[in-house]
Amino acid sequence: MTETSETIEYTIECTDVLQCYPDKKGGLFTVLNDIDIRVQSGTFLSLVGPSGSGKSTFSRLILGSEPPFRGQVLINGQPVQPPDRNRGMVFQSYSLFPHLTVVENVMYGQELEEINFLSKWVRPFTYYKKKRYFKEKAMEYLDRVQLSPHADKYPFELSGGMRQRVAIAQAMIMKPDILLMDEPFGALDPDTRESLQVFLLEMHEKTKMTVLFITHDLEEALYLCSRLIVLSPFYVVDSGTTQGSKIVIDIAYPGRHPKSLDDKYTPYFNERLKMIREKGFNPDVRQHIGDFNLEHSDSWRTLSSDNGESNQTQAE
Template sequence: MTTLSETAVRTKIGIRGVGRTFTVRGEPFTALADIDLDVREGEFLTLVGPSGCGKSTLLDLIAGLAAPSSGEILIDGAPVTGPGLDRGVVFQQYALFPWRSARANVEFGLEAKGVPRRERAGRARHYLDLVGLAGFEDRYPHELSGGMRQRVAIARSLAFDPDVLLMDEPFAALDAQTRESLQGELLDVWRKTGKTIVFITHSIDEAVYLGQRVAVMTSRPGRIKEVVEVSFDSREGDLRADPAFGAYRHHVWSLLRAEVAAAQEQERAS
């Protein structure tokens, strides 16, 4: 199990005074303002906030899919100027190619990198096995359940071995049982690979269960309200039954309550 004391010596992602403003119907629209946040190497950080607070916008900026209007984002001390193979992204929608098998979907990014065919196949099998899909390599997306498709999407992001995995509500569309199962499997993948993970979720329970720290965002324009350290005596067994889990959940909700009310008021006024 990776611990915060082991990862605190190095910052993997540095977010420095980041803001993001759009033009909507000719008027400026500020999604993010003055975001300051460090994500430690090898850390699993979860990000929660009310609807419309800019969580996905922030993830897009880290991914290099958009540029900040102010401030900067650093990976290993170097400014992010666009997408890169050091970052893998998993979205809520699986975005798999329906005409490709699970293995061929995982191989797609490796083809673009020019990885030889035999190495591609071996790497795809390795990561499909890592996410619990050994024996399903030749199945097509329509032959897989929603949870299995999301496993393929995770394997595809892991296959080109990014340092950072960015996940935007990847389990939101799944049923409760599948969601809990994949949460546990994702933690296993994190422990085995040592990746730095930034995971967006609307679920406080999910944020506390997965995250070593939970970053709580304000209503729009999104800022970091507080970063909550999550530490259990042991992560064995059912964490949700641990009294500490309820205490962390209550604390995060106490931070979010006023922000959710403010976001709802913004929606009514728009």
């Protein structure tokens, strides 16, 4: 750790995290192997990696919907708990309730948390007062995502981009410490996608929440991030056998965050893209475990894994 680390707030800290699942032969196969990472509060962290490299698995560990097989996941310094309001999630497919209107969808989380539905009959005045307040708040968020004119529509009446904006408003209104986004713009056309990228950056600037953003689009990942990590199963170790993915690249994007759209056209941006593509995605270019590009100042590795695969377990 650096000398100043005591004053820095880390929203996410993973130490020696290993995740594996049952295989068909009754054994286990490793998906994530020895993941060490700490993420400062307010970071916009992009996560990329080849398909099947464990990106969604990693986000589930942070969400707390499954425990790691081994290792420790801390959220705000505490062992991760089952999903709660501090971790919001936005998926690629729209997670809206089809039978609720746009505004009702956005109100839903707060209602569930704070309204006792029985009081509708017992204390109707308090109930309706609270509901009115939640509706006003929901309208504020819909305004931010430029959807207030569509508040009373149902999800099926909206375009894909609009539905995704509702899903983002739905997650944001709960003011989570961490917003987890798993390919949130994957199903959108390029124009809608770009406008939502800009929107997301604006929201991030205002709220300063920590964002974990998973995408297949490297350009999108690099444009949005203040930090970027690559999970990859393509690496080599001295023992010859590798199991699961590791963080093979961990870089900060220097300079102002958020970037301007023009950044995408700079030589620096394109050089970084090339490096990520080559070292993180090309099965023919496997870095040795000792040569990973862990430039980020918060990047670290436990010693055990620096010797190769000496810390492998029965998970193999």
